[in-house]
Amino acid sequence: MIDLRSDTVTRPGESMRAAMARAEVGDDVYGEDPTVRRLEERVAELLGHEAALFTPTGSMANVLAVGLVVAPGQEVLCESRAHIARAELGAHGAVSGVTMRTWSHPRGQIDLPVIEDLFAPDLGPFFVRTAAISVENTHNFAGGAVLPIADLQALRAFAYAQDAAVHLDGARVWNAHVATGVPFEEYGAAADVVGVCLSKGLGAPAGSLVVGSAALMAEARVRRKRLGGGMRQVGVLAAAGLYALDHHIERLADDHAHARLLAAACGVDPATVDTNIVAFDRPDAAAFVAAAREGACWPAPSEPARCAWSRTLM
Numbered sequence: 001m002i003d004l005r006s007d008t009v010t011r012p013g014e015s016m017r018a019a020m021a022r023a024e025v026g027d028d029v030y031g032e033d034p035t036v037r038r039l040e041e042r043v044a045e046l047l048g049h050e051a052a053l054f055t056p057t058g059s060m061a062n063v064l065a066v067g068l069v070v071a072p073g074q075e076v077l078c079e080s081r082a083h084i085a086r087a088e089l090g091a092h093g094a095v096s097g098v099t100m101r102t103w104s105h106p107r108g109q110i111d112l113p114v115i116e117d118l119f120a121p122d123l124g125p126f127f128v129r130t131a132a133i134s135v136e137n138t139h140n141f142a143g144g145a146v147l148p149i150a151d152l153q154a155l156r157a158f159a160y161a162q163d164a165a166v167h168l169d170g171a172r173v174w175n176a177h178v179a180t181g182v183p184f185e186e187y188g189a190a191a192d193v194v195g196v197c198l199s200k201g202l203g204a205p206a207g208s209l210v211v212g213s214a215a216l217m218a219e220a221r222v223r224r225k226r227l228g229g230g231m232r233q234v235g236v237l238a239a240a241g242l243y244a245l246d247h248h249i250e251r252l253a254d255d256h257a258h259a260r261l262l263a264a265a266c267g268v269d270p271a272t273v274d275t276n277i278v279a280f281d282r283p284d285a286a287a288f289v290a291a292a293r294e295g296a297c298w299p300a301p302s303e304p305a306r307c308a309w310s311r312t313l314m
Contacts, residue, residue: 004262007172007255007276010203016243023239028054028231031221035235039242043196043209046245047170047188051217052209053224054238058171059088060229061195061208063095064220066134068193068212069165072097074131076167077118080104081141083169084134095227099128108142110135110151112158119162132165137187138172138179144259144277146175149182152190166190171197171208175275178252192216201252201276202244207237252276 003009012020026032036054044052055061062084070076078085080102084092092098103114115133122129133155137147159166168191177184188194194211198204210220224230260270263278282288
């Protein structure tokens with residue numbers, strides 16, 4: 001069976017496990033784990049920033065990244081289905097004291113005129129100030145949609161003119177790169193702080209990174225410890241990330257091709273699938289999933305019956 005619920009359910013192969021087993025390690029709380037340091041330096045260089053910080057999860061990376069550029073009582077603007085707004089259990093408000101306002105787009109895209117209208121400058125003790133704008137590339141709940149680099153650059157120029165920051169939730173920026181050919185450095189240049197994830201399409205068992213200036217990453221290290229994210233001989237996980245960067249980025253093209261095949265089988269236009277996520281609505285979802293689990297044939301919307309060959313669909 002092929003489990004298609006998410007790109008997070010992969011398991012490390014033998015080669016990745018071997019890389020983890022032979023990883024050189026040290027105490028990362030003291031900054032002494034050489035494998036972690038290599039990973040941080042590599043990802044920072046890849047995205048064109050000064051420094052990076054390893055975190056156990058993508059949600060922690062986002063909480064740290066947003067909190068670095070948005071003070072308590074200030075706000076971040078984001079798309080209404082952004083991961084930071086929908087899937088991080090309110091951590092930005094509960095932990096960092098950050099508020100949010102949102103715009104909506106069916107494909108999770110940047111709508112700059114709407115963002116300009118939403119943006120609130122510093123008006124002293126009267127209104128909440130917009131300190132940052134957050135974008136997600138690729139956009140998970142918009143079906144893995146890619147944000148065009150020109151839109152990201154235009155947003156960065158607007159934010160810079162307003163003395164505001166840009167946060168890029170780049171958990172799947174690897175997929176955006178493979179789908180478009182846009183260099184990682186260009187994506188990095190469009191944001192002040194970036195979060196990237198190693199445990200989704202790249203297949204590492206855990207790990208994400210926050211990327212930004214050296215000063216911001218020094219502050220992020222303090223905040224990570226405060227959140228309980230101080231780790232010891234974590235080079236065994238960093239080694240999995242390094243292996244993934246070496247061997248798994250190009251293979252994401254296979255995931256994208258497979259997603260388009262899945263889309264066609266489910267009656268979804270493959271041209272609407274940018275990367276590795278297929279999202280669609282069915283009024284008979286429970287029955288459809290049950291049929292898929294059994295490998296049965298089931299009619300796709302407005303299409304002849306096809307064989308539902310996934311175990312589960314989300």
